[in-house]
Amino acid sequence: MQLVRLAVDCMGGDQGPAMTLPACKSFLASHPQAHLVLVGRADVLAQAKAWPRCTLVEATEVVEMHDPVELALRRKKDSSMRVAISQLKPDEQGRASADACVSAGNTGALMALSRYLLKTVDGIDxxxxxxxxxxxxxxxxxxxxxxxxxxxxxxxxxxxxxxxxxxxxxxxxxxxxxxxxxxxxxxxxxxxxxxxxxxxxxxxxxxxxxxxxxxxxxxxxxxxxxxxxxxxxxxxxxxxxxxxxxxxxxxxxxxxxxxxxxxxxxxxxxxxxxxxxxxxxxxxxxxxNGAALLGLRGLVFKSHGSADAFSFECALTRAYEAARHDLLDGVHARVAATLAAAPQ
Amino acid sequence: MQLVRLAVDCMGGDQGPAMTLPACKSFLASHPQAHLVLVGRADVLAQAKAWPRCTLVEATEVVEMHDPVELALRRKKDSSMRVAISQLKPDEQGRASADACVSAGNTGALMALSRYLLKTVDGIDxxxxxxxxxxxxxxxxxxxxxxxxxxxxxxxxxxxxxxxxxxxxxxxxxxxxxxxxxxxxxxxxxxxxxxxxxxxxxxxxxxxxxxxxxxxxxxxxxxxxxxxxxxxxxxxxxxxxxxxxxxxxxxxxxxxxxxxxxxxxxxxxxxxxxxxxxxxxxxxxxxxNGAALLGLRGLVFKSHGSADAFSFECALTRAYEAARHDLLDGVHARVAATLAAAPQ
Incomplete structure (x- = not known):
């Protein structure tokens, strides 16, 4: 079986890395088929250097919980949230770096960045x-x-x-x-x-x-x-x-x-x-915990901002299960079928 | 102090008179300033004949919990619900038979009948x-x-x-x-x-x-x-x-x-x-229990249909308190003041 790869915004949530990193560590231990792409500031990621099945991706900025959507979208171009979502974008060979992305950050910013970076599935407004x-x-x-x-x-x-x-x-x-x-x-x-x-x-x-x-x-x-x-x-x-x-x-x-x-x-x-x-x-x-942002060309999951490590790990598990069961293909297929049958 | 008079639809609610009448009896005992106008079928009202501070008003029909609004409005002209609400209509001398009305019947029918019989306060759509x-x-x-x-x-x-x-x-x-x-x-x-x-x-x-x-x-x-x-x-x-x-x-x-x-x-x-x-x-x-239907030219209170006697008595108490504190005048005055100040 192939590894399921989750991109994690390590900086998001009220508690940030103090909450996300312990959750990731515990999640990795209980999910031998999981690979995590940890996104955050270099000093934060340092502690995960020796972890198994991990890729570390640096991002210099952080979207704060009360940042306006505009700021997250137009100014903080190297935010951990943005970089984490970007892991879902396919490269020229059609391969993405992750199968799903999880963040406990600002909901409005996560939705706006996801829409901007990933676009919606055909047929979904x-x-x-x-x-x-x-x-x-x-x-x-x-x-x-x-x-x-x-x-x-x-x-x-x-x-x-x-x-x-x-x-x-x-x-x-x-x-x-x-x-x-x-x-x-x-x-x-x-x-x-x-x-x-x-x-x-x-x-x-x-x-x-x-x-x-x-x-x-x-x-x-x-x-x-x-x-x-x-x-x-x-x-x-x-x-x-x-x-x-x-x-x-x-x-x-x-x-x-x-x-x-x-x-x-x-x-x-x-x-x-x-x-x-x-x-x-x-x-x-x-x-x-772990809400799905549905209708995007990529699997994005939102954790409650006030999540603790146990709760964030539940969100990681939901994202993992969704990716493992090809939710994205499922959404594509169902939407396409409904559109094909809809009266023009 | 003047008596506060409540008209009660004794037939309403899932349990009907088996629930409303014990509630009324207990309410009368604990509220010496209350007078009840009990509305319902003659056979049902018979047991209340000897009760103090009570007027019995017969009504031959009952609005059932699942009756369409139209049926309650146009056909069942002698329903207990309709007759109970009618107690709030002033006579030629401007005096009504009751200060507030309480029913545990069908919400849609209660609202429609109340609007039809009482009309709304000026300025309330x-x-x-x-x-x-x-x-x-x-x-x-x-x-x-x-x-x-x-x-x-x-x-x-x-x-x-x-x-x-x-x-x-x-x-x-x-x-x-x-x-x-x-x-x-x-x-x-x-x-x-x-x-x-x-x-x-x-x-x-x-x-x-x-x-x-x-x-x-x-x-x-x-x-x-x-x-x-x-x-x-x-x-x-x-x-x-x-x-x-x-x-x-x-x-x-x-x-x-x-x-x-x-x-x-x-x-x-x-x-x-x-x-x-x-x-x-x-x-x-x-x-x-006891929701107020606000904006009518009369105080109508709705009890939950599934109310038991304790719960219905709470609805009676709410209606009693509202009438005692002249809620109707309060609504009139506040609405009139807001209208007067509104830009034309």
Whole structure:
């Protein structure tokens, strides 16, 4: 089996190399088929010199978390983020230096640089951000778009459905993952004009065998796991994701507060510790870190900026699995098939 | 002090009178200043004949949970829901039979009937659904719209901000509650075109002293309690609310599953019981039941259809507090002041 090569922006994320490098080291140890292209400042990369299956690529600049997109795009031409994405560009012989790229940096900059350097797949107007969220079945629901596109047309939502299906088919090896259209009710007549039109396009694509469309779903279906994929515009997806994060944070804080409220409750927390640990593991969002930027001519994965090393390693694993299962070819093929069947 | 009179649709909700009547009985016992106008079928109302501070009003029909809006509006002219809302209409002397109305019935029908029977306040195009959600400060965040309007203009979002301010000012007695505009980032340049325009209108209304506008907020701010009020279009609000409900359901189920997994974990649950009970109380969404339909010439409150008696009683209490604090006059006054100041 061939090595799977991941380009890693070692400078990205709130903690930067102090978080990315330990994650890379641990990832290499557990993935003997992986090769990492580590991108960052020379002084940072020095510690990885003796690591196995590694290429070190220097980049003198860093895109900061609050840098405007323009700055990342037009000024910082030697940023670790930019150089990491560039590893995905094929050379004259059609060979790229990496199969996928992972960064925990600034989302806006990552999306803009990826679009600029890699371009979109034929038939895709806008890339989308897709992430897996845990659901009640014990599996996960892949939701897209999570914030790349705040105003979407019905056609964009169809493109998201096709790309999301390719992602889940590649990673989960479900041949025909189900797709739900996020709406305010299950009935076909519900929703905004764009959503109703999108519903028609999705039903037509289902009839043509391009996607496995379940129908409308509601916000709670994301966590019920009603469908494998949920499509929505980036505004709605971003708000829903952050609302869920906010609620999870509140519940966690309150559970902690109640168990820490008195000596007696602390004692009962001690008794409940193994249970609480298992519970924490089950709802641990860090395990689901690693959002795919879909629709580009290259596999780019975004880690949460606040990721710790464990969480960043999960993002590396997602990117690795996507590359190993030829997600890029899957997206190309599915999009091409849908386009070929679309009425001209 | 004058009695506060609530009209109650006794037939609404998944459980109907088996849930509403026990709630009404308990509510009357704890609210000596309340008078209830109970609306429903004669056989159902019979059990309330001897109750104090009650008027019984018969209605022969029932709007079912899945009835189309058209049916409720044009055919079931003697439905308990319709008759209950009608109690808010002033007679020739300008006196109504009730100060507020509460129903756990079909949301679409309740909104349509309320609009038809009561009309909107001058200056309000569309009523909105506002509900309080618990937040990390121990208080609550009032979010609107939660699903009445799936396509909103910037002007509608301004109207929601004004009405939400009136609601929170009336119920919480905060004179100048803070308003956040739900967006995908805090920066002014973020969001869709409608959101950016709404931001301008809200800043202008803030400058004119009509609302206390904080700025953009994100999904997680709802549960952080960053602002007292969060405004958004009904599509986004509905998805965010239901996503949060879905996540809370998942977390609750997993916590239960982990504690029930073995004899040992059951034992530790027993030890942790008082803590888990307090935790459950803190995050109990039933306490926050009772959404206000704002912008109508009458106070209509919607209880969750799946409410139990405890939860429905909370909705009665919210309606009671709103009526007691003259929410209707508050909305009228705030909307009129904003309109008077708006550029023509």
């Amino acid at each position: 806008r890339p989308a951000i897709a992430s897996a969220l845990p659901n009640q079945t014990g599996g996960s629901t892949t939701v897209l778009d999570l914030g790349a596109n705040v105003d979407c047309s019905a056609e964009h939502l169809l493109q998201f459905a096709v790309m999301g299906s390719a992602l889940v088919a590649a990673i989960s090896e479900k041949a025909a993952p189900t797709v739900g259209l996020l709406n305010v009710g299950e009935e076909v007549i519900k929703g905004s004009e764009v959503i109703k039109q999108a519903g028609e396009l999705l039903r037509a694509a289902h009839a043509a065998g391009q996607i496995n469309f379940h129908g409308n779903v509601e916000g709670n279906d994301i966590f019920k796991g009603t469908t494998d994929i949920v499509v929505c515009d980036g505004f709605v997806g971003n708000v829903a994701l952050k609302a869920a994060e906010g609620l999870a944070g509140m519940i966690g804080a309150q559970l902690k507060a109640e168990f820490g409220a008195s000596w007696l409750s602390k004692l009962s927390a001690l008794a409940a510790l193994p249970v609480l640990r298992r519970f924490k593991h089950r709802v641990d969002h860090r395990r689901f | 569309r009523p909105a659904i506002a509900s309080a959600l618990p937040n990390q400060t121990g208080g609550s965040t009032t979010v609107l719209d939660l699903g009445a309007n799936v396509d909103c203009s910037a002007e509608h979002l301004l109207q929601f901000a004004v009405m939400g301010s009136a609601l929170v000012a009336a119920i919480s007695e905060k004179a100048a509650p803070t308003v956040g505009l739900l967006n995908v980032g805090e920066e002014v340049i973020k969001g869709s075109e409608v959101i950016k325009q709404a931001g301008e209108l809200l800043r202008a209304a803030h400058a004119a002293g009509q609302i206390n506008f904080h700025g953009n907020v994100e999904g997680n701010d709802i549960f952080k309690g960053t602002t007292d009020i969060v405004v958004c279009d009904g599509f986004v609000g509905n998805v965010a609310l239901k996503a949060a409900e879905g996540l809370a359901g998942m977390i609750g189920a997993q916590l239960k599953a982990e504690f029930g997994a073995s004899w040992l974990s059951k034992l530790s649950a027993l030890a942790a019981l008082p803590v888990l009970r307090r935790f459950k109380h803190r995050v109990d969404h039933r306490r926050f």
